Amino acid sequence: MEDKETPLYMRDFKIPLISYGPNVPYPSFWYKIISSFSPKQFALFALFTIIFLASATGIMRKIGDAHLVVVPLMAGELREGVIGAPRFINPLLAVSQADRDLSQLIYAGLMKPSANGGFEGELAESIHVSDDGLTYIFTLRRGLKWHDGKDLTADDVVFTVNKAQDPSLKSPKRASFEGVLATAKDTYTVQFVLSQPFASFMENTTMGILPRHLWADIASDVFPFSLLNSGAVGSGPYMIERIVNDKRGIPLYFDLEPFQDYALGSPYIKRIKIRFYPGSEELLNAYEKGEIESVAALSGGTVSELRKDGAHAVGAPLPRIFGVFWNQNQAEIFRDKAVREALDLSASRSFIVETVLSGYGVPIDGPIPPGSLGEPTKEELLSISESSLRNKERAIELLESAGWKQNEEDNVRYNKGRKLSFTLSTADTPELKDAAMLLKTGWDSIGAEVTLKIYELGDLNQNVIRPRKYEALFFGTVVGREPDLFAFWHSSQRNDPGLNISMYTNSKVDKMLEGARRTIVRSEREDLMREIATTIKSDSPATFVYSPLFLYILPEKVKGVDLGAITTTGDRFSTVSKWHIETERVWRYFLDK
CATH class of the missing domain: 3.10.105.10 (Dipeptide-binding Protein; Domain 3)
Structure with a gap:
């Protein structure tokens, strides 16, 4: 039956049926009021309603912006190419770019380079230097772990330094620790006593630390031949997920995954794939084909050409x-x-x-x-x-x-x-x-x-x-x-x-x-x-x-990159634990919790 009392423009207008509970009357008077509006009044009512809802939405969005923060997600993959295959993924023996890059990702030092050109604690929580510059005391963070789950202690630090000093090992790091006596004062405290002040000693403490429980029984003369130089176990931000070799046993690529117990917090990029190429021509061909998406230590001429094709480059x-x-x-x-x-x-x-x-x-x-x-x-x-x-x-x-x-x-x-x-x-x-x-x-x-x-x-x-x-x-x-x-x-x-x-x-x-x-x-x-x-x-x-x-081709999808001052190519990974590809917005309240 046709409703002759309801204006034509209101006949399709329905108020949702909302349950107000058994003792709350249904507010039918609102419907009667709205039904009594003239067309002009109804149009104004609709306009003001839209303005109110839009304003409320804007206000809620501002409130959300004030209380929501963008945080990185553990997600994504970065594929990087390097010239040369690794031989010594070992901070005491690393010489080539491939060795140093992987050592930087897999191992951690007492200190690490910071984005502002200085140094900050990595395994070390605090440091005290004597007034005469001869004694350095490092206190380790509690709960440090190796990639295999074993505890990392001051004994590991002392073992690594002693190995670096061993003349039969012929470590490139030996000169950095000449005249230095390293002692474990307790589980978490390492003391270095220098025979004379050494102004650059702090930089030496960025050297990656080796796990004593794996290396202690390996003599210095066979150190370079240990399988641990390829299947490295460290305490750095990334750990080896798998190694793929060619038919001759030469590594084609390493897949690295985040180390959940890393001293500075688990990294965000879910996988870093490091691929190896015999020369620069093969490296650049792989980049052009999309096999890799980041390349470091390129010449200025190469970077200039790649940028013409839209490549994103950062420098330091x-x-x-x-x-x-x-x-x-x-x-x-x-x-x-x-x-x-x-x-x-x-x-x-x-x-x-x-x-x-x-x-x-x-x-x-x-x-x-x-x-x-x-x-x-x-x-x-x-x-x-x-x-x-x-x-x-x-x-x-x-x-x-x-x-x-x-x-x-x-x-x-x-x-x-x-x-x-x-x-x-x-x-x-x-x-x-x-x-x-x-x-x-x-x-x-x-x-x-x-x-x-x-x-x-x-x-x-x-x-x-x-x-x-x-x-x-x-x-x-x-x-x-x-x-x-x-x-x-x-x-x-x-x-x-x-x-x-x-x-x-x-x-x-x-x-x-x-x-x-x-x-x-x-x-x-x-x-x-x-x-x-x-x-x-x-x-x-x-x-x-x-x-x-230092020039680095890196996809724009990777955020949080702050190269700071670069000393070696591996230093580009100094802040890798903060790099991220995907983000989400969460309430600040939950972060505080």
């Missing part, structure tokens, strides 16, 4: 120098200082930075990079950019006056039967190969005969650098946040595992290097560092070429 200062190190034991011509100085003058530093690095670097001519203690002045850096033609002319004059005459038949210089000829060894990466080619071109133009020898990075480290089997080596060295040049230039570090790859010897520099380690006052240490750099530069044991920026 890198306290690292690249140069050519002269091995006078393998090539007698380098004993002639005129040869070393002429080669230094004709090195095309600025051109290399602009073309090979696409400007992502700084030309240098000394052992300390910009941004480090004792860095070159602006005037000194500016002088490096002198005309390459002028430097070439000076180099030729220097060789001529030293008796090196150019042969018209082969355009190579000779001096008393000696030929100005040598091999230049470097790694199979685009940046190093391209820069080495430009160095060769410049040196050929002044009458030198240079032959390039290119090696896979792991092969270069293991079979060329460590046994010092090269005439000239184009390579990079990391001087650290608070540069300690001892391992690179002290005469005691000429042989492996020392890093004095020029086999440089100068008793005056030795004393200054030892003094710089003992000097706690920063201004005094800076003066010493400058004097050391000036003396080394004057002796020309190497041709310093450039200091690069």
Whole structure:
């Protein structure tokens, strides 16, 4: 039956039937009131109702924004590519990028680099340093665990340091702990007593700690051959989920999963897959095919090309120098200082930075990079950019006056039967190969005969650098946040595992290097560092070429990345436990709980 009392515009308007309980009358009077509205009144009522609901929604949203916070979720996967297969996933033996990257992810140190360029506790909860700078006392966090569930204690720390000091192990970390006595005062307390103050000691405590219960029965001479160097067990943010090898037993990739008991809290990215490639060409092909989505330590030119195709790149200062190190034991011509100085003058530093690095670097001519203690002045850096033609002319004059005459038949210089000829060894990466080619071109133009020898990075480290089997080596060295040049230039570090790859010897520099380690006052240490750099530069044991920026291709989906100051490529993972891909909004109340 037609309802003639209800206005036409109200006939489809229904009030929901709501149960108010048995003793509460149904509010039918609201329906009668609304039914009595004229069309104009009803339209106004509807408008005001919409405005009210919209305002209420906005207010509720503001209240939600004030009390809801965005938090990371444990989710997502990051696929990263690295050149070279790992051999020593061991903080005492790691040399290659693959070794260092995996060691950074799998192991934890007492301290770790912070995003602001300093250090913060990782396994250590607190630290006390004596006024004389000789005693460091670290207190460990309670409840620390290894990836296999065993307890981590002060005994593990002492064991690791003692192993690093063992001369038969030949650890690259040995020089960092010379003259240091490590003692476990109790389960959670480690004391280091230094024989003399060491201004850079805090950086040494970022070294990853080994599990004593797994390594204690392995003799130092078989340490490098242990399966634990591949199936590593640490206490870092990520642990090995699985390893996939090829038919020859060489790792293709590692799948890493979050360590739930990590000292600083379980990481958020659910899986990190590290894939290994023999060279840069294979690495970049894998990136272009989408097999991997992040790549580190690329050349500036490569990054510039990838960015044109939409790649997302981040960068950070890198306290690292690249140069050519002269091995006078393998090539007698380098004993002639005129040869070393002429080669230094004709090195095309600025051109290399602009073309090979696409400007992502700084030309240098000394052992300390910009941004480090004792860095070159602006005037000194500016002088490096002198005309390459002028430097070439000076180099030729220097060789001529030293008796090196150019042969018209082969355009190579000779001096008393000696030929100005040598091999230049470097790694199979685009940046190093391209820069080495430009160095060769410049040196050929002044009458030198240079032959390039290119090696896979792991092969270069293991079979060329460590046994010092090269005439000239184009390579990079990391001087650290608070540069300690001892391992690179002290005469005691000429042989492996020392890093004095020029086999440089100068008793005056030795004393200054030892003094710089003992000097706690920063201004005094800076003066010493400058004097050391000036003396080394004057002796020309190497041709310093450039200091690069650290460049990292990383997908934009990864948030929370703060690289800070990078010392080694592995340092990019210093804050990996905070990286995340997915988030959710939760009430602040539940976080407080």
